[in-house]
Amino acid sequence: MEENLIIVPVIIGLVEVAKRLGLNDKYCPILAVLFGIGFASLGTAVGVGGMLLSGVVSGLAAVGLYSGTKNTFEK
Numbered sequence: 001m002e003e004n005l006i007i008v009p010v011i012i013g014l015v016e017v018a019k020r021l022g023l024n025d026k027y028c029p030i031l032a033v034l035f036g037i038g039f040a041s042l043g044t045a046v047g048v049g050g051m052l053l054s055g056v057v058s059g060l061a062a063v064g065l066y067s068g069t070k071n072t073f074e075k
Contacts, residue, residue, distance in 0.1 A: 007036065007039045007040075007058050007062075008058055008061050008062045008065060009062075010035075010039070011032050011035045011036055011039070011058060011059060011062035012032075012062045012065065012066050014031075014035055015028050015031055015032050015035065015062065015066070016066075018031055028063070029059070029060075029063045032059040032060070032062045032063045033055065033056055033059030033060065033063075034059070035058075035059060035062075036054075036055040036056060036057070036058035036059030036060075036062065037051070037052060037055030037056065037059065038055070039055065039058065040052070040054040040055035040058060041055070
């Protein structure tokens with residue numbers, strides 16, 4: 001579970017790079033979840049179900065953290 005805390009900022013950074021390269025904003029959450037699943041597959045998640053759950057949670061956490069921070073500081 002601790003590795004998810006490290007992966008979330010990495011996912012945010014990778015999605016931001018993809019956005020600057022021209023990715024449409026509406027696809028960012030999907031890309032974040034895919035990155036999360038990809039990183040989880042490299043980790044120690046137990047079984048395929050655990051890997052998918054860990055990846056989806058990491059991706060959605062990255063999207064939520066980015067969105068919450070952006071909405072807080074934008075006016």
